Every structure is written in C-alpha cells, then in structure tokens.
Amino acid sequence: MPYAFTLGDVAYLRSDAGKAAVAEASARPLTDRIADVAAVRRAVGEEHAAAVLETAVLRRKAVGKLSAEDWLFTADALQQASATPVARHRAARLAGRDVHDVTCSVGADLVEIARVARRALGSDLDPVRLKMARHNGEAAGVAFGLARADALRPVSRDAVVVADPARRDSAGRRAWKPADFAPPLDGLVAAYPGRALAVKCAPGLDFSITPWADEVELVSLDGQVRESCLWRGLGTGVTRRATVLRADGTQWTVTDAEPDELPTRAPGEWIVDPDGAVVRAGLVRHYAARHGLWQLDERIAYLTGDTPPPGVRAFRVLEHGPYTEKALKTVLKRHDVGRLEILVRGLDVDPDALRRRLKPRGAAEASVVLTRIGRSPAAFLCRAERIV
Structure with missing residues (x-):
C-alpha cells in the first residue's frame, strides 16, 4: 500500500529540516528498502522517516515525467x-x-x-x-x-x-x-x-458516450499515446484533433477540419505507420492527405507513398508480395536477414511467435510489415529509417 501522507508530514517536509532530510535520503541508492528505512530512521527519527523516504522515492520516479524539482507528491497523485x-x-x-x-x-x-x-x-x-x-x-x-x-x-x-x-x-x-x-x-x-x-x-475511452464534447483530442508524447482531452465551449470548429508532442519541445497537430481525399494507388516506395494519436483520433486519412500519402487498404492504418513526412521513423520497401510463412522465410534468407522487427496490422499474427518460427540467421537487419490488402495477406520487407 502507498504511504498515506498527513498534514504533519507535509509541514515537516516543507521545513528546512525536512528538506535536508529528503536531500540526504535522495542521495542514497534506494535499492534496499530495509537498509534505507533504517538509515533514514537514524537520521530523522521514527515519526517522519516514512514520509521522507517516500518523498525521495517519488521524486526519483518523477524524473522524466514532470519538471518538478523539490515537489511533493503522493504515489497516486x-x-x-x-x-x-x-x-x-x-x-x-x-x-x-x-x-x-x-x-x-x-x-x-x-x-x-x-x-x-x-x-x-x-x-x-x-x-x-x-x-x-x-x-x-x-x-x-x-x-x-x-x-x-x-x-x-x-x-x-x-x-x-x-x-x-x-x-x-x-x-x-x-x-x-x-x-x-x-x-x-x-x-x-x-x-x-x-x-x-x-x-x-484515458485514450481508450469510448467517445461515443460523450456527446456533450465539442472536440475530442488525443495526445501522444514521444510516440506513446498518453491521454485524451474532452473539450467543450472553446469554439474551435474542430471535432477531432491529434496532437503529437516530443520531449525536445517540437509538436504538430492534425484535425478533422483538414482534407481527407486520397488517391487509390499501388504501394509506394515507403510505408508509414502513423502516430498512435492520429490513429486513435480517426485522422489517418487527414494525415495522409497532408503529406501526399495514401492507404495500403482503406480499413488499415498503414500508409504508403514515395516521400515520407519529416521527423518520423518510416520503412523503405525493399521487396513485397503475398504473405505466407514459407515465402517470407525465403525472402529473409535471400536478403541475409538475422535481426528482424515484425509489425502487424489486420492479420492474426503474433510477431514474437512468428520470429521464433522463422529463425532468421543472417547478418543484416530488416523490418517486416505484415498487413492485409483487400482480402489478401501481404508482406513488405523494409529498412527502417529516421526521416529528418
């Protein structure tokens, strides 16, 4: 159970003595709970030891999530x-x-x-x-x-x-x-x-049960969908929005106010897997239209094109064709692939189990994108590249 802070704990932690005690506890490795508790008890006494140690642990957990030096938290908060x-x-x-x-x-x-x-x-x-x-x-x-x-x-x-x-x-x-x-x-x-x-x-909320919301925004940070926000009364004229944030401060947004008309074409030179916020917000077509891409299949979120957007990890297509395990094993052998990333959408395939069955043994590294085009399973052998 997480430690339950009291008002007395907070008062102590805000004092000069409390700040010094937390600083001393934070300097410890905090890997041996019994030893850490004993050391902190010796330093500050029984009454405040748990609060001091919990604060040191929570501040360490907050690093990378919050810009919150010297803050106070509860575990749940x-x-x-x-x-x-x-x-x-x-x-x-x-x-x-x-x-x-x-x-x-x-x-x-x-x-x-x-x-x-x-x-x-x-x-x-x-x-x-x-x-x-x-x-x-x-x-x-x-x-x-x-x-x-x-x-x-x-x-x-x-x-x-x-x-x-x-x-x-x-x-x-x-x-x-x-x-x-x-x-x-x-x-x-x-x-x-x-x-x-x-x-x-939460990003997985069924938004159909929130008809009061004028706008649903999905937000990702460094490739991970973090949360949704339901907005009412801002008058943006947008009903769906995807916002993609990076820890370096860069960001971009796509909304359903943008065009979503796409061409129907054969697979291009690249495959692009849109950010999860774009997919969850139902804005794959809008994102594709913005960047001159199109879909491999209208029901699948993978996009394709001849020029990938900047700032994404895209997959340069080396070879593609109908998917069977036997055919894929032959392709991997021909390209001397030993280190293999497998991405799947639209097919009932477990990537880890498939990798074990394929047993790639070559020297090269590659990515395989498995999906469905119409009713036909398809495999794309690719090289992943970070686009600048």
Missing part, C-alpha cells in the same frame, strides 16, 4: 499526473483565460495553467494534496488560488473548468466506466452547465 509537456500543451490552449482546475490534486496541471492563464484557481477535497499543491506552486515560482471543495459543487463562476477524474478505485483497480470515475463524468458535466470544459480522460 504522481501516477495520475500528466507529463509536463502534455500539461503544458493543454494549458497553452487556455492561455489568457480564467481557469479553475476542480481536481487539482498536487498541482501538476495547475502549475502549467498558472503560467499562462489570466487567473488560476485550484480545488480538491484532500487537504494534504492542497498543501502539496501550495508547496509545488511556490517551488515552481507561480501563484494561484486554492480552495477545499467538491468538484461537483461549483465554487467559481465563468472560468473554464479543467478536471482530471480519478480512474482507479481505492484498491488500485482501473475504472473503465465513466460512471465509476471520481467524480463521475456525467455528474461533472452536469455540475457546470454552459461552462467551457476540458476533461482529461
């Missing part, structure tokens, strides 16, 4: 928090507005909102998380209001409402039904009639 580039992107869409984060937790989103909003307010039912949010705002050098309040009982007017309902129960089990979110999704929407909303959800 850190797990649910948006990665900083994702939170920053969402906040940027609210720049210059009054914004109320009604489930602010420890402030991971609220800090980014406060950097760009006209006024920022956060609220939560948990007094410990509110104290942590206050500390984290001070550590980040931003100011915002805080209130202890139920997200289903409005305490602000007119501001855009931002929410991140919890999607795990007290036992840590994932909640799949919006009615089981905390607060429930329908109740959250009903509590703010006529208000602009931005509600963070």
Whole structure:
C-alpha cells in the first residue's frame, strides 16, 4: 500500500529540516528498502522517516515525467499526473483565460495553467494534496488560488473548468466506466452547465458516450499515446484533433477540419505507420492527405507513398508480395536477414511467435510489415529509417 501522507508530514517536509532530510535520503541508492528505512530512521527519527523516504522515492520516479524539482507528491497523485509537456500543451490552449482546475490534486496541471492563464484557481477535497499543491506552486515560482471543495459543487463562476477524474478505485483497480470515475463524468458535466470544459480522460475511452464534447483530442508524447482531452465551449470548429508532442519541445497537430481525399494507388516506395494519436483520433486519412500519402487498404492504418513526412521513423520497401510463412522465410534468407522487427496490422499474427518460427540467421537487419490488402495477406520487407 502507498504511504498515506498527513498534514504533519507535509509541514515537516516543507521545513528546512525536512528538506535536508529528503536531500540526504535522495542521495542514497534506494535499492534496499530495509537498509534505507533504517538509515533514514537514524537520521530523522521514527515519526517522519516514512514520509521522507517516500518523498525521495517519488521524486526519483518523477524524473522524466514532470519538471518538478523539490515537489511533493503522493504515489497516486504522481501516477495520475500528466507529463509536463502534455500539461503544458493543454494549458497553452487556455492561455489568457480564467481557469479553475476542480481536481487539482498536487498541482501538476495547475502549475502549467498558472503560467499562462489570466487567473488560476485550484480545488480538491484532500487537504494534504492542497498543501502539496501550495508547496509545488511556490517551488515552481507561480501563484494561484486554492480552495477545499467538491468538484461537483461549483465554487467559481465563468472560468473554464479543467478536471482530471480519478480512474482507479481505492484498491488500485482501473475504472473503465465513466460512471465509476471520481467524480463521475456525467455528474461533472452536469455540475457546470454552459461552462467551457476540458476533461482529461484515458485514450481508450469510448467517445461515443460523450456527446456533450465539442472536440475530442488525443495526445501522444514521444510516440506513446498518453491521454485524451474532452473539450467543450472553446469554439474551435474542430471535432477531432491529434496532437503529437516530443520531449525536445517540437509538436504538430492534425484535425478533422483538414482534407481527407486520397488517391487509390499501388504501394509506394515507403510505408508509414502513423502516430498512435492520429490513429486513435480517426485522422489517418487527414494525415495522409497532408503529406501526399495514401492507404495500403482503406480499413488499415498503414500508409504508403514515395516521400515520407519529416521527423518520423518510416520503412523503405525493399521487396513485397503475398504473405505466407514459407515465402517470407525465403525472402529473409535471400536478403541475409538475422535481426528482424515484425509489425502487424489486420492479420492474426503474433510477431514474437512468428520470429521464433522463422529463425532468421543472417547478418543484416530488416523490418517486416505484415498487413492485409483487400482480402489478401501481404508482406513488405523494409529498412527502417529516421526521416529528418
């Protein structure tokens, strides 16, 4: 079970003695729980040892996810928090507005909102998380209001409402039904009639059950789909959006307001596997049209063309034809392939099991794309390249 912080813990961790204790604990390898606990107890005493050690462990886990040096977290709050580039992107869409984060937790989103909003307010039912949010705002050098309040009982007017309902129960089990979110999704929407909303959800949510949302945005970071956001009241004229973020600060977006007319042609010189946010948002055709690509099959997300988009990992086609294991084994032998990446869409093929059966033994490295074109299984032997 994760450690349950108290208000006394937070007060100690914010003190000079607490900061020094966490710094000392953070300098340890933190690989031997028994030894770590014993050492921290000797340094700070029984009362605060668990809080100090847990904070050191959580700060280490936060590295690479949050720009949050010297922050305070609970384990659950850190797990649910948006990665900083994702939170920053969402906040940027609210720049210059009054914004109320009604489930602010420890402030991971609220800090980014406060950097760009006209006024920022956060609220939560948990007094410990509110104290942590206050500390984290001070550590980040931003100011915002805080209130202890139920997200289903409005305490602000007119501001855009931002929410991140919890999607795990007290036992840590994932909640799949919006009615089981905390607060429930329908109740959250009903509590703010006529208000602009931005509600963070899991990317696998069935968006057909959220007809109130004007726009569904899927967001990926460094190739991994992180979350969706349901927007209402921003008046963008867009109903579906895919946003692709990179840790280096670059990003791009495609929406359903763009053209989606594609040519019907034979496979080109390259195969492109679109970012997962594009696929999940149903914007494969729009992305293809933007970059002069077309589909191998209208029901499959793989794209093809003669010039891949910049900034992607694409697959240069070396050879292609009908797929059978026997034929593929012959192709691999002819190209002396020993290191093999297998990508599959539209076929019931387990890549790992197939690789074991193929037993590639050559010196070359290659990628195989297996898919279906019409009713016919097809195999593409490719060389993966990073396009600049």
